[in-house]
Amino acid sequence: MMKRSLLFLTVMGLLLSSCSISKSARTQRNLFSGTWNLDNVYYENASGNFKSTIFNDAEDICFEDSEWFFRDNNSTGRYTIAQSSLCQGGDRFFRWSVVEPEQNYQSQLQFKFIDDKRKDISGGYGYRLNIVSLSEQSMTLNSNVSVDGQPVTIVYEFSKK
Structure with a gap:
């Protein structure tokens, strides 16, 4: 009986530790x-003028001075x-996370759209932005297209409000 309990606790400990996020990701989430x-x-990496629709939502000019809130x-x-x-x-609502880098890659902000009742409205489709820099006052993200x-x-440059 004691061996079975010890085995159960060991398996549960491994499961819980494998589901937790790293200290680096937790720090980034807090920031x-x-x-x-x-x-x-x-x-x-481009010349000329661009006009693009970002996140399949609005033109790039619409995003300048937009307010973003992360809970x-x-x-x-x-x-x-x-x-x-x-x-x-x-307002556009989303669910977000920080994705840990795989061998020599940057951490990424990942998000997908949800409604105001937190239900997925994107069909599981989402977006990933590279975290170029992140501090208590500023943040730079980018995406390659x-x-x-x-x-x-x-490139997306943010300042903390």
């Missing part, structure tokens, strides 16, 4: 928590786009 302003969206205790958040003649304003077969990097 994300709160309200951010998306100050600037720009493109690297780390339940992994939900939202971003708010201001209403204008070019932009459909309002392809335009006419050429790699382009979209």
